[in-house]
Amino acid sequence: MKVYVLDEMHLAGLAWLSERTEVIRWDDPRCAHWHDDAQGVMVRAHSITGQDFQQARHLKVVSKQGVGVNRLDLEAARACGVTVCNTPGINRVAVAEMAMALVLNLARRVTQQDRLIRQGVHFNRNHFLGLELTGKTVGVIGMGNTGTEFARMMQAAFRARILAYAPRGANPGWADIPHQRASHLDELWPQCDVVSLHVPYHQDNHHLVNARALAMMKPTALLVNVSRGGLVDEAALFEALQRGHLAGAALDAWEETEPPASDHPLLQLPQVIATPHAAGSTTQTQAASSLAVAQQLWHVLNGGEPYHRVV
Numbered sequence: 001m002k003v004y005v006l007d008e009m010h011l012a013g014l015a016w017l018s019e020r021t022e023v024i025r026w027d028d029p030r031c032a033h034w035h036d037d038a039q040g041v042m043v044r045a046h047s048i049t050g051q052d053f054q055q056a057r058h059l060k061v062v063s064k065q066g067v068g069v070n071r072l073d074l075e076a077a078r079a080c081g082v083t084v085c086n087t088p089g090i091n092r093v094a095v096a097e098m099a100m101a102l103v104l105n106l107a108r109r110v111t112q113q114d115r116l117i118r119q120g121v122h123f124n125r126n127h128f129l130g131l132e133l134t135g136k137t138v139g140v141i142g143m144g145n146t147g148t149e150f151a152r153m154m155q156a157a158f159r160a161r162i163l164a165y166a167p168r169g170a171n172p173g174w175a176d177i178p179h180q181r182a183s184h185l186d187e188l189w190p191q192c193d194v195v196s197l198h199v200p201y202h203q204d205n206h207h208l209v210n211a212r213a214l215a216m217m218k219p220t221a222l223l224v225n226v227s228r229g230g231l232v233d234e235a236a237l238f239e240a241l242q243r244g245h246l247a248g249a250a251l252d253a254w255e256e257t258e259p260p261a262s263d264h265p266l267l268q269l270p271q272v273i274a275t276p277h278a279a280g281s282t283t284q285t286q287a288a289s290s291l292a293v294a295q296q297l298w299h300v301l302n303g304g305e306p307y308h309r310v311v
Contacts, residue, residue: 001022002021002022002024002038002039002040003017003022003040003042004023004024004031004034004038004041005025005026005031005041006026006042007026007042007043007044007045008027009042009044009065009286009289009290010286010291011290012287012288012291013042013293013295014290016291016294016295020298021298034056035052035057037058038058038059039058040062040063040297041059041063042062042064042293042297043063043064043072044064044066045277047071047072048062048071048077049076052076053073053076053077053079053080054076056080056082059082060301061082061083061084061306062077062082062083063294063297064084064086064087064293065086065289065292065293066086066280067087067088068228069084069200070201070228070230074310077311078311083309083311084310084311085296085297085300085307085309088144088308089145090285090288090289091279092145092146092148092149093149094280094282095146095149095198095280096150096152096153097153098252099146099150099226099279100153102224102226102250102273103133103194103222103250105250106222106224107130107133107194107222108131109128109130109248109271112128112270113125113128131193131247133157133193133194134158134159134160135158135159135161136158136160136161136193136194137160137161137162137192137193137194138158138160138162138193138195139163139165139182139188139194139195140162140163140165140179140196140198141164141165141185141188141195141196141198141208142165142166142198142199143164143165143170143171143174144171144199145171145173147171147196147198147199148171148174150198155178161180162178162180163180163182163187163188163192164179164180164181164182165181165182165184167199167204167205168199185208186216189213189217190218192218193220193221194223194224195209195222195223196223196224196226197209197225197226197227197231198226198227199228199231200227201227201228201231205231206230206231207230207231207232207233208231208232209223209225209236210233210236211239215240215245217240219247220247222246222248222249222250223237223250224249224250224252225249226252226253229256229258231253232251232255234264234265234266235265237249238265238266241266241269241271242269248271248272248273249266249271249272249273250275251266251273251274251275252275253277258276259274259275260274296308
């Protein structure tokens with residue numbers, strides 16, 4: 001059997017799988033022709049289109065690192081009889097910690113002050129007063145693995161009041177997290193000092209954070225997105241920030257390209273923090289995720305049921 005790894009991945013999974021079958025890495029020229037003989041494919045961010053699935057006549061399984069599968073044509077996979085599976089939950093701590101780091105950075109304006117100091121700008125620190133997070137209301141949109149971890153961290157660290165919204169149900173871990181449940185997002189936007197997104201992207205929640213939602217938020221509120229770029233209307237966010245109707249935003253996920261081009265309008269605003277979809281990028285998470293992708297793929301190739309089936 002031949003397995004192609006289309007994105008750079010931690011070597012833990014590749015080493016494990018290489019002991020069992022032939023593995024062709026992303027940096028091997030043969031990877032450009034994976035359609036010809038791939039029976040299994042491992043991906044992180046690579047897109048697989050309907051045409052790809054149709055051309056890959058020997059393909060049996062696509063094993064995806066992470067949760068998001070919006071770059072895979074799932075209907076085409078289903079039509080071609082290809083199993084698609086992912087690895088939810090492995091990066092939950094890493095992503096939650098990143099969200100917490102971004103909230104702290106925004107609240108205390110760390111990046112803004114760091115940039116000015118590096119530029120040699122002398123400024124009055126009283127013009128950069130921060131926001132204390134203790135006791136604030138934190139809105140968590142998405143009550144899955146990462147939303148659960150983030151809520152637990154924010155409550156433990158800052159005794160935050162948690163207001164949560166779950167469009168697709170809640171993780172059992174919420175049972176031990178004191179929180180209020182919003183039945184509609186319109187209840188959440190006006191109450192929160194911090195809003196953090198922890199939901200996958202699909203057409204139903206395209207531009208979940210739009211001009212209307214932003215207008216309902218407090219001018220002092222902070223927005224964090226460690227999920228998917230299509231959740232946020234970036235043009236509307238730029239306008240809200242530019243006119244001062246939001247204190248700051250931190251985006252780890254971007255709508256067009258990741259990382260965004262240096263001339264992206266949001267990058268011209270000092271109250272915006274940008275990271276390149278790196279929330280899950282820790283040594284521990286990458287090793288564990290790579291191994292999980294490889295082991296699940298091998299399990300399915302040998303006739304087993306996927307641990308986390310998408311298609």
